[in-house]
Amino acid sequence: MSESNTKSNPSIELTTEGHVAILTMSNPPANTWTKDTLIALKNTVNKLNKNKNIYALVLTGEGEKFFSAGADLNLFAGGDKGVAAEMSRVFGEAFEALSNFRGVSVAAINGYAMGGGLEVALACDIRIAEEQAQMALPEAKVGLLPCAGGTQNLAWLVGEGWAKRMILCGERLKADKALQIGLIEEVVPQGESFAAALKLANQVADQSPSSVAACKTLIQKGRHQPMASILPLERELFVALFDTEDQQEGVSAFLEKRRANWVNG
Numbered sequence: 001m002s003e004s005n006t007k008s009n010p011s012i013e014l015t016t017e018g019h020v021a022i023l024t025m026s027n028p029p030a031n032t033w034t035k036d037t038l039i040a041l042k043n044t045v046n047k048l049n050k051n052k053n054i055y056a057l058v059l060t061g062e063g064e065k066f067f068s069a070g071a072d073l074n075l076f077a078g079g080d081k082g083v084a085a086e087m088s089r090v091f092g093e094a095f096e097a098l099s100n101f102r103g104v105s106v107a108a109i110n111g112y113a114m115g116g117g118l119e120v121a122l123a124c125d126i127r128i129a130e131e132q133a134q135m136a137l138p139e140a141k142v143g144l145l146p147c148a149g150g151t152q153n154l155a156w157l158v159g160e161g162w163a164k165r166m167i168l169c170g171e172r173l174k175a176d177k178a179l180q181i182g183l184i185e186e187v188v189p190q191g192e193s194f195a196a197a198l199k200l201a202n203q204v205a206d207q208s209p210s211s212v213a214a215c216k217t218l219i220q221k222g223r224h225q226p227m228a229s230i231l232p233l234e235r236e237l238f239v240a241l242f243d244t245e246d247q248q249e250g251v252s253a254f255l256e257k258r259r260a261n262w263v264n265g
């Protein structure tokens, strides 16, 4: 059961279970993004990064129908460029904070994940979707474009061809197709994404948080830098782990045939 339950903002609920933080996008009816919810997400993730007891997070949507339908389109009805600039800035800051979360982030896609609602899942490390969930980046249908990392993250994950089908042709995918193309890593029955995501997030607690953070940095940097610059960094971070208590603890625990007690540092 939850160890704590604080509302960091009316639209992003934070609870914790052991070493896992649970973030619920809660903005009925479609869990859409507003400036306030995006700022709340950024602040919540930044706060979690400072909490040494948190190793993983699960992100899900309130209710049964929507993970998130993306930006609240009411905000763009006035054609205001200032609003567009402000929203793209807060989208970028929030999802960048999520990408840079020190631990492992798992999206439990419990329904529609559309536009910025799919982009937030793309900013997570792992995606688990329910069989009835549908995913799309339909921004072009409403005269917009995915400005929260979607054009890059989707193409990176599924390749340019499928990214173009989804973004340029507006193709909406069901969970089984999303699994087939590598957009998500697992499909589960309706109502089971949260439990599956929590189970995976709990597995992270068996891993050294210091190792996880270093490995995530390497994998993410590898997207943007040539292997020739990442391989020296891989060796550097391997050696740097020997400055952490977690390294000592991990090897000692193995040799002493006991469970490791990580300190996250």
Ligand SMILES: C/C=C/C(=O)SCCNC(=O)CCNC(=O)[C@H](O)C(C)(C)COP(=O)(O)OP(=O)(O)OC[C@H]1O[C@@H](n2cnc3c(N)ncnc32)[C@H](O)[C@@H]1OP(=O)(O)O
Binding pocket: 029, 030, 032, 069, 070, 071, 072, 073, 074, 091, 112, 114, 115, 116, 117, 138, 139, 142, 144, 145, 146, 147, 148
């Ligand atoms: C950088 C980021 C940019 C963006 O994210 S742009 C936004 C991209 N997202 C979209 O374009 C998705 C828009 N929504 C839809 O296409 C549909 O929804 C669905 C296909 C996901 C589901 O359709 P159905 O089952 O018919 O539900 P419903 O009646 O459309 O939605 C329930 C209520 O939710 C509101 N709603 C849904 N999405 C949004 C949204 N993105 N912004 C504002 N409101 C939204 C609706 O209007 C409605 O409300 P009411 O019950 O009052 O009629």
